[in-house]
Amino acid sequence: MARFPNSHPMPPELQGEPDAADLERTWALLGSIEPISQGKGEGEGLALDRAWQRLEAAMEGDDIATEHPSVSLQPVSPQPVSPQPVKPQPVSPHVDRREGRPGRGSIRRNSWPGLLLAAASVAALALGVTAFSSVTVEAGPGALTQVSLPDGSSAELNSGSTLTHSRWALPWGGGARTVRLTGEAYFDIVAAPRPFTVETFNARVVVLGTRFNVRARDEMGGGTDVALETGRVRLEARSTALVRDPEGRAAVELEPGQGAGIPLGAVAPGPPTLVTVERATAWRARGFAVTDRPLDAILRELERRFAVEIQVAPGVELGDTLTLHYTDPREIRTILADIATARGLRFRETSRGFEVF
Structure with missing residues (x-):
């Protein structure tokens, strides 16, 4: 049976994702796996089960097992299934099939990073690469919206705001946890070895574990403003090159109770100032x-x-x-x-x- 060609490049729409490095490794792993086709009289669920088993076998020889000792996979014993005619059901490319596939008792509890990578690969085998697309959450006019992020962090969106984040939580390896914000949001970030980054139209906020408010409006008197409640954050202008203002600032670091902003047209943030976080987050109540x-x-x-x-x-x-x-x-x-x-x-x-x- 023909194999998926290793030389096939990862689609351009995935290369711009926040976790592009992890997606590229997953894409390369797919190149060593024979494609799955639904057998005669076989339901879609059985086809996905066989894809899961085949991917587990491929991952046992992948460098993930040595690079990340916590990832441990056990062989899957095929389950006897009585053949019954099943009417094929149409599959929408936007259906999220992360739930329901892994729960077969074949992977130990300490292997959840490998589980996520494998689940992503199975979704790609079954549904195509559109399953990797980012998720955009919107708080419409007059509404406040709670968002649970894949890494365990959370955000609360103010009215007329949108937040885009990766569909998958891949906590190991390179690359930052990154979300894109238009509008205003309050973040509660879980601590992790990799930084958490909030990108706006003109700024970047980098944190490790903290609670803070970000307001980003591209309008008269707007810009990006940050108010820090706990922890520590760094605010910098979003630019492809390091640009400093006349006072030599390229970025500022904030302590709890401080705030800073990057106005429209500015190349660097202003100096930190004392702020009342309760006032900055009054919209939450x-x-x-x-x-x-x-x-x-x-x-x-x-x-x-x-x-x-x-x-x-x-x-x-x-x-x-x-x-x-x-x-x-x-x-x-x-x-x-x-x-x-x-x-x-x-x-x-x-x-x-x-x-x-």
Whole structure:
């Protein structure tokens, strides 16, 4: 039977994944395994079982066993199955089949890294490489969303935010644990030998194990701002080359209770400053807090928080900055009334939201 050609390159769409190094090793391992085809009268589950057994045998000779002694695989004894006609079911390339395949008692508890790699390979054999695609989670307007990350860390997304992470947790070997954030999120990161990295449109936050808030908005008065609750993080500009600002800073390291940011157009973060983490994370309790933020950015934030449309009449100065802090949930009418009082403005309700004039 023909084998999968070792010279076949890994698809370009996988090379940009955060765990591309581990995926490339998995791809190379697939080159030594004969392809699996569904036999006559054999259900899809049996075909996957045979793929699993064949992959385990291939992994016993792979360098993973010597490089990572904790990975231990035991031979699988074939289970007798009474042949029954099974109507083949169509398989969607987006179906996640990680659950249900490994639970056959053939792999010891201390071999879970090998299990994950093998499960990824079986998914590729059965479903194609689309099973390796990243996962994107979105918190829509007016919603807060909890995200459980594959390595055991967690994130909470603010309204109008998205987080992209790898589908697989591969804790050994090279490469960082990386997620991509648009919007705002609070992270609780488990400690691990490899760093955890949050990438935004203009910044990179590198941590080992900590709790912190990241806000990244590409809009007037925006940028990337970090507030650290516990642990230690490093904030640096996201650039292909090391670029320093006139004061010589390329990155800053934050201590608990400190914050720093990279404004739009900046090449490096500003110096660390003392911050009130409770204020930076007021959104988690449905509060609302902004510090020296332009009116335009505040109104856009209110649109995301309350899922409404806010129109602004000509002549309203959107660049004026304002500081607001509500520790408890408040109605949007209350917040708009305070803004109108502070800036000598008025507002009214419309069929789709509000108008400020």
